[in-house]
Amino acid sequence: xxxxxxxxxxxxxxxxxxxxxxxxxxxxxxxxxxxxxxxxxxxxxxxxxxxxxxxxxxxxxxxxxxxxxxxxxxxxxxxxxxxxxxxxxxxxxxxxxxxxxxxxxxxxxxxxxxxxxxxxxxxxxxxxxxxxxxxxxxxxxxxxxxxxxxxxxxxxxxxxxxxxxxxxxxxxxxxxxxxxxxxxxxxxxxxxxxxxxxxxxxxxxxxxxxxxxxxxxxxxxxxxxxxxxxxxxxxxxxxxxxxxxxxxxxxxxxxxxxxxxxxxxxxxxxxxxxxxxxxxxxxxxxxxxxxxxxxxxx
Numbered sequence: 001x002x003x004x005x006x007x008x009x010x011x012x013x014x015x016x017x018x019x020x021x022x023x024x025x026x027x028x029x030x031x032x033x034x035x036x037x038x039x040x041x042x043x044x045x046x047x048x049x050x051x052x053x054x055x056x057x058x059x060x061x062x063x064x065x066x067x068x069x070x071x072x073x074x075x076x077x078x079x080x081x082x083x084x085x086x087x088x089x090x091x092x093x094x095x096x097x098x099x100x101x102x103x104x105x106x107x108x109x110x111x112x113x114x115x116x117x118x119x120x121x122x123x124x125x126x127x128x129x130x131x132x133x134x135x136x137x138x139x140x141x142x143x144x145x146x147x148x149x150x151x152x153x154x155x156x157x158x159x160x161x162x163x164x165x166x167x168x169x170x171x172x173x174x175x176x177x178x179x180x181x182x183x184x185x186x187x188x189x190x191x192x193x194x195x196x197x198x199x200x201x202x203x204x205x206x207x208x209x210x211x212x213x214x215x216x217x218x219x220x221x222x223x224x225x226x227x228x229x230x231x232x233x234x235x236x237x238x239x240x241x242x243x244x245x246x247x248x249x250x251x252x253x254x255x256x257x258x259x260x261x262x263x264x265x266x267x268x269x270x271x272x273x274x275x276x277x278x279x280x281x282x283x284x285x286x287x288x289x290x291x292x293x294x295x296x297x298x
Contacts, residue, residue, distance in 0.1 A: 002040065002043060002044075004073065004076070005026070006036065006040055007069045007072075007073060008026070008073060009022055009023075009026050009028075009033065009036055009037075010037070010040065010048060010066060010069060011066060011069050011070045011073060012026065013033070013037070013049065013056065014049070014057075014058045014062075014066045015070075015147065017056050017057060018056060019033045019034055019037065019049075019051075019056060020033070037049060044065075046059070046061045046062060046065075047059045047061065047062070048062045048066075049062070070157075070160065071160070074157050074160065090118040090120060090121050090281060090282040090285050091118075091120035091121060091282065092120075092121060092122070092280060092282050093121075093122045093123070093124060094121060094122075094123055094124070094140050094141065094282055094283060094286060095123075095124040095126070095138050095139050095140040095141075096111075096123060096124065096125055096126070096139070096140065096141055096142070096143070096286075097126040097127075097128060097139045097141070097142035097143065097144075098125060098126065098127050098128075098142075098143050099127075099128075099129055099143060099144065099145065099225060099245075100127045100128065100129050100224050100225050100226045101129075101225035101226040101228075101229055101241075101242075101245040102143070102225075102242065102244055102245050102269075103125070103127050103143070104127065104226055105226070105229075105245070105248065106244065106245075106248075106293075107143070107290070108125075110289070110290060110293045111123060111125075113289075114285075114286060114289050117289075118282065118285065121282050121286075124138070126139065129193075129195055129223065129224060129225050130195060130196060140273060140278050140283065141271050141272065141273045141278065141279075141283055141286075142271070142272050142273070143158065143269060143270070143271055143272075143290075144269070144270055144272055145162075145242055145267045145268065145269055145270075146267065146268065146270070147268065147270055148270070148272045153272045153273065153274060154272065154273050154274070154275065154276050154279070155270045155271070155272045156270060156271045156272075156279075156287060157268060157269075157270055158269040158270060158271055158287065158290055158291055158294065159244060159268060159269040159291075159294045160268045160269075161266075161268070162242060162243055162244055162266070162267050162268055162269055163242075163243055163263065163264045163265060163266050163267055164203075164240050164241060164242055164243065164264035164265045164266075164267050165240075165241060165242075165243045165246065165250070165257050165264050166179075166182070166185075166203075166205075166238065166239075166240055166257065166258040166259050166262075166264060167232065167238070167239060167241060167246055167249075167250065167255045167256060167257050167258055168232060168237070168238040168239070168255065168256060168258060169232060169233055169234070169235045169254065169255055169256070170253070170254075170256060171234075171235035172232075172235040172236070172237060172238065173256060175235070176188060176189070178256075178258065179238070179258055179259060180259070181259065182203070182205045182212055182214050182259050182262055183212070183214060185203070185214050185216050185238065186214065186216070186217075188216075188237065188238050189218045189219055189236070189237035189238065190203075190216035190217065190218040190237055190238050190239070190240075191218055191220055191221075191222070191228050191231055191232055191236060191237045191238065191239040192216060192218055192221050192222075193221075193222060193223070193225060193228055193239075194221050194222060194223040195223065199221050201215055201216050201217065201218075201221075202214070202215050202216075203215075203216055203240045203265070204265050205259070205262040205263065205264060205265075206262065206263045207261055207262045207263065212262075216240075218237050219236075219237070220236060220237070225241075225245065228241070229241065229245060229246065229249070232255065233249065233254060233255065238258065240264065240265075242267045242269075243264075243267070244267075244269065244294065244297070247297055269294070271283075271287050271290075
């Protein structure tokens with residue numbers, strides 16, 4: 001019988017593209033991890049992973065299965081967190097790092113509501129788009145787009161299916177025209193985001209089985225996500241933003257989604273921390289609360 005621990009290992013291995021990394025995270029040996037996969041493949045009657053000497057990836061058969069497993073595990077964890085939250089009074093301080101755009105425009109008002117529900121919880125907030133160095137800085141948990149590259153960090157999904165969306169203001173489109181294909185971006189002023197001195201000017205899109213990459217140029221590069229959003233609202237150019245960051249603007253008509261037949265890059269939102277010991281009941285309650293708020297947006 002397949003256990004939750006088995007499913008957790010499969011999901012971790014697929015996400016990390018490494019059996020040995022998933023094994024370390026689960027506290028078992030790589031050999032035990034490999035044997036576990038073989039047993040699961042036998043029980044399921046399918047090949048779960050395509051392996052070579054240097055890489056591992058989910059098989060075409062297993063991709064949808066693993067995605068549903070990941071969503072199911074997240075729901076089970078969320079149900080557990082809600083149960084814990086309902087049993088006790090939340091108290092203590094949470095030092096939280098937030099992305100500048102999402103933090104200011106969405107999460108801040110949610111935190112106000114969370115404090116109303118749990119008045120004995122205090123919050124220390126840090127707004128930054130860079131990956132918080134949670135080992136050195138006074139940060140308990142950080143909300144960040146993309147699973148942390150540091151495999152030693154604990155990463156819990158908040159919005160695993162979020163993605164990027166191409167958008168611009170009506171004023172910009174009225175003056176410069178609307179791109180009908182991502183390749184048309186080469187003729188437009190594109191607002192790119194800089195993080196850790198790297199300019200994110202290579203934008204990827206997918207439709208059916210086709211994937212394209214477009215290198216964009218523009219008059220302004222910025223290291224603050226909220227500033228990129230404001231420049232876009234002013235009509236300065238086209239940006240490639242997390243859907244969560246601009247959802248209100250899209251719904252109100254302040255921004256227009258472009259090339260919607262093309263899927264933007266994944267931008268899953270995670271809550272990351274250095275150690276599971278920092279996942280106190282108040283942190284679990286906050287995570288469950290944020291998931292509810294984000295689910296209600298969709």
